[in-house]
Amino acid sequence: MNLGKVLAATMAVMALACGTAMATPSTQIWIPSPDVKDYKAFHIDIDNYTRFSGKTGNSLNPNLYDIGLSAGVLPLENLKLEVGIDVVKSGFNSDVTYPADRAPLYFNAKLGTPEDAFGIKGLPAFAVGAYNLGTYDKQPLVSTRQNLVYGLVGRTFPVIGRLSAGGYYGSKRALATPGNPSNTNNNTGVMASWDRSMSEISDKLWLAADYMSGNNANGEVSFGAQWNFTKQIAVIAGIVVFNPFYQTSAADGGMNPGGRPAFTTQIDISLP
Numbered sequence: 001m002n003l004g005k006v007l008a009a010t011m012a013v014m015a016l017a018c019g020t021a022m023a024t025p026s027t028q029i030w031i032p033s034p035d036v037k038d039y040k041a042f043h044i045d046i047d048n049y050t051r052f053s054g055k056t057g058n059s060l061n062p063n064l065y066d067i068g069l070s071a072g073v074l075p076l077e078n079l080k081l082e083v084g085i086d087v088v089k090s091g092f093n094s095d096v097t098y099p100a101d102r103a104p105l106y107f108n109a110k111l112g113t114p115e116d117a118f119g120i121k122g123l124p125a126f127a128v129g130a131y132n133l134g135t136y137d138k139q140p141l142v143s144t145r146q147n148l149v150y151g152l153v154g155r156t157f158p159v160i161g162r163l164s165a166g167g168y169y170g171s172k173r174a175l176a177t178p179g180n181p182s183n184t185n186n187n188t189g190v191m192a193s194w195d196r197s198m199s200e201i202s203d204k205l206w207l208a209a210d211y212m213s214g215n216n217a218n219g220e221v222s223f224g225a226q227w228n229f230t231k232q233i234a235v236i237a238g239i240v241v242f243n244p245f246y247q248t249s250a251a252d253g254g255m256n257p258g259g260r261p262a263f264t265t266q267i268d269i270s271l272p
Helices: none
Strands: 042-051 064-072 080-090 105-113 125-138 142-157 161-169 188-197 205-212 220-228 233-242 262-271
Touching: 142 188, 220 262
Parallel strands: none
Antiparallel strands: 042 064, 042 262, 064 080, 080 105, 105 125, 125 142, 142 161, 161 188, 188 205, 205 220, 220 233, 233 262
């Protein structure tokens, strides 16, 4: 799947304002998945994140729009590599209100092995990668170089579906928020997800839920559904709730680091 996608989506977090979007490798709803694209498989993603409460003038709560292209580039069966590029913009249409819009280009990459690789029955899928690799770093106001590096392990079980888990590490300064400056534990966390094809209902239906911890704009719980209209075109609809367990402090100004919850739609187009 892709977040494959984002969204999960601005790969930027400002020291004085919060809001984020995923520069997307193959994903679940928000976090990366253990999936890695096959050789010569191309994928276009068009992802939207619309806040339930609307955007605000202080850049804390932007709607986000992501167009991405990714491709599998390694001609091996048991070891796969995908690379991608995204353009992410906010709904403000102003790089004064939302400075991250000055540098909307982001990169991602993922290396992994599929389940049962190398003929080893029961071997889980493994993936390591990086995303939100931005191009702008202007002190002290904004950096789009979150540079999130992660590792994941995933396994599919009968009836239950697939479970995956892992962790990430990113830039302390780029992930800093008013309530969680760069000298705090603001740049690490865990990732976990569940996904399943709902063949009992329809082979075209897929459900997923994921979780990303961390006191930064990426922390979230999300869930959603995908419908495969054709083998090449699928649409995801879901909800992303940012940092649902976060306790705001006076330094946060009453605002969650990730902003208010968002409704996401993600159009996935696979090219032959």
